[in-house]
Amino acid sequence: MGRGRTEMEVGADGVAVITIVNPPVNALSLDVLVSLKENYEEALRRDDVKAIVLTGAGGKFSGGFDISAFQEGKTKQAKVDFSANDFLNDTLEGARKPSVAAIDGLALGGGLEVAMACHGRISTSTAQLGLPELRLGIIPGMGGTQRLPRLVGLSKALEMMLMSKSMNGDEAHALGLVDAIVSPDELVKTARSWALDIVELRRPWIKSLYRTDKLEPLGMAREILNFARDQAQKQAAKLQHPLICIDVIEEGIVSGPLAGLWKELYSSRMLQSSETSKSLMHIFFAQRATSKVPGITDIGLTPRRIRKVAIVGGGLMGSGIATALILSNYLVILKEVNENFLQSGIGKVKANLQGYVKKRKMTQEECGKALSLLIGVLDYEHFKDVDMVIEAVIENVSLKQQIFADLEKYCPPHCILASNTSTIDLNSIGEKTMSQDRIVGAHFFSPAHVMPLLEIVYTRTTSPQVVVDLLGVARKIHKTPIVVGNCTGFAVNRMFFPYSQAAALLVDHGLDVYQIDRVITKFGMPMGPFRLADLVGFKVAVATGTQYLQSFPERCYRSMLIPIMLQDKRIGESSRKGFYVYDEKWKASPDPDIKKYIEKSRSISAVTQGPKVIELADKDIIEMIFFPVVNEACRVLDEGIASKSSDLDIASIMGMGFPSYRGGTMFWADSLGANYVFSRLEEWSKMYGDFFKPCAYLKERATRGIPLSAQVNQAKSRL
Numbered sequence: 001m002g003r004g005r006t007e008m009e010v011g012a013d014g015v016a017v018i019t020i021v022n023p024p025v026n027a028l029s030l031d032v033l034v035s036l037k038e039n040y041e042e043a044l045r046r047d048d049v050k051a052i053v054l055t056g057a058g059g060k061f062s063g064g065f066d067i068s069a070f071q072e073g074k075t076k077q078a079k080v081d082f083s084a085n086d087f088l089n090d091t092l093e094g095a096r097k098p099s100v101a102a103i104d105g106l107a108l109g110g111g112l113e114v115a116m117a118c119h120g121r122i123s124t125s126t127a128q129l130g131l132p133e134l135r136l137g138i139i140p141g142m143g144g145t146q147r148l149p150r151l152v153g154l155s156k157a158l159e160m161m162l163m164s165k166s167m168n169g170d171e172a173h174a175l176g177l178v179d180a181i182v183s184p185d186e187l188v189k190t191a192r193s194w195a196l197d198i199v200e201l202r203r204p205w206i207k208s209l210y211r212t213d214k215l216e217p218l219g220m221a222r223e224i225l226n227f228a229r230d231q232a233q234k235q236a237a238k239l240q241h242p243l244i245c246i247d248v249i250e251e252g253i254v255s256g257p258l259a260g261l262w263k264e265l266y267s268s269r270m271l272q273s274s275e276t277s278k279s280l281m282h283i284f285f286a287q288r289a290t291s292k293v294p295g296i297t298d299i300g301l302t303p304r305r306i307r308k309v310a311i312v313g314g315g316l317m318g319s320g321i322a323t324a325l326i327l328s329n330y331l332v333i334l335k336e337v338n339e340n341f342l343q344s345g346i347g348k349v350k351a352n353l354q355g356y357v358k359k360r361k362m363t364q365e366e367c368g369k370a371l372s373l374l375i376g377v378l379d380y381e382h383f384k385d386v387d388m389v390i391e392a393v394i395e396n397v398s399l400k401q402q403i404f405a406d407l408e409k410y411c412p413p414h415c416i417l418a419s420n421t422s423t424i425d426l427n428s429i430g431e432k433t434m435s436q437d438r439i440v441g442a443h444f445f446s447p448a449h450v451m452p453l454l455e456i457v458y459t460r461t462t463s464p465q466v467v468v469d470l471l472g473v474a475r476k477i478h479k480t481p482i483v484v485g486n487c488t489g490f491a492v493n494r495m496f497f498p499y500s501q502a503a504a505l506l507v508d509h510g511l512d513v514y515q516i517d518r519v520i521t522k523f524g525m526p527m528g529p530f531r532l533a534d535l536v537g538f539k540v541a542v543a544t545g546t547q548y549l550q551s552f553p554e555r556c557y558r559s560m561l562i563p564i565m566l567q568d569k570r571i572g573e574s575s576r577k578g579f580y581v582y583d584e585k586w587k588a589s590p591d592p593d594i595k596k597y598i599e600k601s602r603s604i605s606a607v608t609q610g611p612k613v614i615e616l617a618d619k620d621i622i623e624m625i626f627f628p629v630v631n632e633a634c635r636v637l638d639e640g641i642a643s644k645s646s647d648l649d650i651a652s653i654m655g656m657g658f659p660s661y662r663g664g665t666m667f668w669a670d671s672l673g674a675n676y677v678f679s680r681l682e683e684w685s686k687m688y689g690d691f692f693k694p695c696a697y698l699k700e701r702a703t704r705g706i707p708l709s710a711q712v713n714q715a716k717s718r719l
């Protein structure tokens with residue numbers, strides 16, 4: 001199947017307009033690149049062509065190299081790289097006829113690299129230009145590392161590449177990345193006359209690769225590069241590709257652009273086959289696949305308009321959700337039970353917004369405008385015309401049941417009734433209503449205005465329209481949704497509970513709390529399980545732990561450690577005392593005092609601490625903590641709670657903080673092999689009990705040699 005093409009039209013003015021056509025983003029597939037080269041060669045051959053304008057169809061220049069091609073094997077890719085570089089340097093930039101890029105919409109990655117090889121660039125003010133390759137674990141591979149610094153200077157180029165930061169046309173113009181800004185209607189016309197001006201020598205014929213005027217003197221350039229190295233190390237010590245990108249840029253500055261291009265070619269090929277890039281590219285597609293839900297998003301439904309949303313409960317979650325919604329222009333009614341709580345809730349929303357103002361992410365005026373969309377209330381009077389309600393009160397079933405019964409009474413019949421519960425079964429929440437078809441879970445993660453994930457939970461009776469509506473809301477408030485079925489803990493918290501329990505089990509068996517946190521942080525989690533327990537608070541930990549114990553008693557590890565500490569009024573970070581102690585700046589330090597709690601917990605659990613556990617290598621600790629997570633994720637898939645394994649990868653990254661460069665828990669487990677995960681779990685289940693017992697799904701996949709991530713029916717078809 002062909003993936004895209006280019007089209008050429010030669011005008012009476014002698015300008016050949018070549019258009020990239022590969023919807024939706026005009027990605028540079030192999031077919032597009034080959035066709036581009038053919039059309040270029042023809043344009044250069046033809047006597048009636050004086051100059052070339054390069055543009056993209058449908059108001060988009062190009063979203064860059066076709067990322068799916070990276071995933072399809074190296075051989076094909078190697079050819080693309082070689083011909084693309086050859087083409088850009090010799091055929092395009094080195095041609096006897098000038099090229100001008102006419103940029104609207106997107107010019108990202110390879111798209112911008114092609115544009116930078118042109119002799120001029122005309123853009124619309126809203127076009128988005130950037131080199132976001134590092135986000136995918138690779139570096140620009142079509143000359144971007146060499147041309148961008150020569151067009152915008154080293155510091156700006158480093159910032160754009162290392163932070164995968166794109167800019168709009170106006171900014172690009174101010175920096176010299178584009179030569180002129182025009183309206184979309186004028187774009188191709190202006191590019192044509194610009195190209196002819198170059199032919200007639202009315203404008204300079206510039207080859208970006210050989211410009212030096214924007215480059216800093218060598219000594220200063222080295223300082224800038226070294227500073228960038230330090231920053232890259234600080235931000236992501238485990239990632240190699242940012243440092244490789246800096247080396248490649250340096251090569252071009254020290255030894256000249258051709259040497260730089262060679263190093264770029266060599267390094268980008270090497271990085272394309274790295275584990276990091278495979279993982280990050282998997283995540284790119286996994287993230288986009290979350291809003292494709294079989295049986296829900298493929299039955300012709302479109303999201304209904306949601307204008308006004310009510311939130312019941314102005315605590316941490318409710319105020320965070322309100323913040324997220326008003327930031328996206330929803331009208332929000334925030335309901336509390338008394339004036340004090342209401343003012344405190346509104347105060348939290350204000351503080352959230354002020355946080356953005358302080359960080360210069362919004363102006364005082366925008367903050368005021370957002371706040372004007374928020375109305376605080378104490379009764380249900382304002383609920384008569386809301387389109388959606390999100391209940392965000394404490395995790396108490398009977399309270400939630402009462403609220404939903406009230407909502408049914410006061411809200412209009414079309415109104416979606418959502419709960420932000422993180423663990424409670426939605427069926428029981430809606431038990432006292434007749435509105436089961438419009439009851440849905442909208443599980444936000446704290447802080448709700450910051451965390452990127454929204455878990456949308458549907459029951460057997462939730463109407464698909466309601467799920468589609470919520471997917472629309474998620475998109476509007478810039479959250480990545482995962483749509484999951486109803487059960488205790490849904491998908492994210494079901495993966496979380498074995499994580500904390502495994503850590504507690506290892507401590508009972510003799511391992512040090514702080515060692516576990518260190519190892520897990522080194523693996524790439526933002527914090528270890530004990531530091532996280534402090535952050536969440538022990539009361540919440542015990543409450544959710546109880547839910548799991550009730551729902552999955554056969555595989556819960558019952559540690560007494562947190563309940564014992566709770567008895568002693570250690571409740572976590574909020575009381576400055578949990579597994580760590582916190583100083584006045586909330587800096588965490590280990591506390592020798594926790595020894596006594598651990599000893600007590602060990603004696604209650606009556607486990608014998610073997611030298612085996614104390615001597616565990618880092619790798620074993622990581623596996624003993626994460627393989628139970630993988631095991632639970634397999635159950636979640638097997639039960640149909642999640643529809644695909646890649647959704648769980650996203651859930652683990654955005655909900656748990658699993659490192660994205662490892663591709664998510666399931667992707668990571670597959671990289672180790674189902675059989676390996678299974679055999680280790682089986683070995684531990686013999687030593688430490690059913691907590692580690694591998695589930696049937698994992699056993700079957702391991703025995704048959706099928707990846708954990710293969711679609712359930714795909715795997716069944718092999719049976």
Ligand SMILES: C[C@H](O)CC(=O)SCCNC(=O)CCNC(=O)[C@H](O)C(C)(C)COP(=O)(O)OP(=O)(O)OC[C@H]1O[C@@H](n2cnc3c(N)ncnc32)[C@H](O)[C@@H]1OP(=O)(O)O
Binds near residue numbers: 109111140
């Ligand atoms: C050699 C070179 O240096 C290497 C490269 O160029 S690597 C590629 C560099 N480019 C990028 O990283 C850009 C990646 N894409 C994006 O950031 C965003 O898709 C975008 C800003 C272009 C558009 O965003 P948005 O409008 O929200 O649409 P989004 O849903 O993300 O994408 C639309 C579709 O295009 C696909 N797509 C986007 N960019 C793509 C690309 N570069 N290759 C292949 N497919 C791509 C998406 O997978 C999605 O497919 P789907 O509809 O089947 O799910």
